[in-house]
Every structure is written in structure tokens, then in C-alpha cells.
Amino acid sequence: MTDLVIREDKGAVAHLTMNSPGSLNALSDAMLAALKARFSELAEDTSIKVVVLRGAGKAFCAGHDLKEMQRGREAEDQGRAYFADLFFRCAEVMQMIPALPQPVIAEAHGIATAAGCQLVASCDLAVAAEGTRFGVNGVNIGLFCSTPMVALSRNVPRKVAFEMLTTGEFIDAARAREVGLVNRIAPNDELGAETEKLAQTIAGKLGAAVKIGKRAFYDQANMDLAQAYEHTAAVMVENMLWRDTKEGVQAFIEKRKPDWAE
8 A cells, every 4th residue: 555645754854755646646535644644643753853745746735636525525415524524634734734843844846736835834934846836726616725725824925815815826936935935946956955955954953942942933923912022031931941052052152062962
């Protein structure tokens, strides 16, 4: 049986490859289950500092499996229960990404459409190959991308998101970087290397500091200004009291490499 999400670890970096190239790595029921299983593994894996998510074949991810969705209509309720469950499961997987202790980098190529674009937007960081196209194009087939909209509208300016959602038009990698959907762009043959460079840079930091910082990043984003400062100040106090942080500060003062325990 083919492993739908292949995991390969390189030191402290875990690489997850969605492995259904024939369907352009569509988020089928099985693919969502495989992603959930991998993310659950990583949530408990203290040896991994960074996660890279990519797609096999010609594309990163083409969104939901429309043929599978159409088969869901065969139920007596015309698919209502199946669709509700599908979108719940998809949202659950998307929310696992910011909840992971490790930063997750999307390595996008080809296309990232609808829920595939949602997947990129849900990741903490993204690197895209030149020529990659991003879209929330469900409106073109009469299905507004309401759930992909949640992640997209939290990544790009509102008017950009709304234009993409209502026109179904794609944006290229350059535009995606311009509006904040992706961080970096690389030539196709350098995509893996550029993503790995970013991953290894983050992996070289104090892992516990990145972990506490990622959690605080998302927590404070949902607070008002005063609450955000109060919360992050408490996080920094906790961080400052760590042995490795004390060592890191002293090493900086003494212009040497820190002797971290991890």
C-alpha cells in the first residue's frame, strides 16, 4: 500500500511529502487522515525542530477531491452529513499546523488551489518555486471557498483575499510573495535547497525558544494590544529564566558560540 504522506528526517528537520501525484495530491479522505496521523506524530517528537511539507509530482496540492465529494451526494441526505464531516476534518488538520510545536514550512510548486492554497496559508512559512500558481478558485464551479478563506484572509490583505475568492483568478509566486502568502521564491531546480536552507537556519536556533515563541505568536494575535503585551511579557520572563537562555546571552556578550544543553 502506498504511503500517502511520506516522512523523511534529515537531522532535526522532518520532510513530509504528500504522495498522490495522480490526483495532484488532492485532500481526499485518506490524505487528510494521513496528514493528521503525521502531524500527531510530530507533535510528540522532541527530536524534530522544523517540518517541511511538500507535494510529489507536478503540483503541491489541488485542494479537495471533487470526484470523492460528488460520490458523497449518493447518500440519502444528498451528502449533507458527509460534507459537514469532511470540512470539519479538513479544518481540524489545518488547525494542527499552527498548534504544532515546530515551525512548518510549505514547499510549494506547480499549483496550490482551493484547500491546497488553504494548506499553504495554514503553514507558518512558505517557499515557492517560480511559476507556482495560487488560487481559491471554487467560485468558478459554483462553490465559494469559504473554509480556505479563513486561512487566506489571515495571511493576505482583505481586499486581495476577497478579489481572489470572488474572481477565482490565480496569482503567481511573485504576487504571492508581494501580498505575504509566501516568504521566498526560488527557481524550480533550487526549490528544495532554498527550503532546506530556511529550515536549517531555524533548526540551528534554541528549539525551546522557537517552540515557546511560536505558541506566543499565535496566542497574542488573537488578543487586544494591552493583553498581547501582558501575555508576551510573561512569556519572555519565563524564557529569560532558562539555563540555555542565560548561556545564550552570556555567549553573545563574550562573542562566542553558546553551549546549549539541547
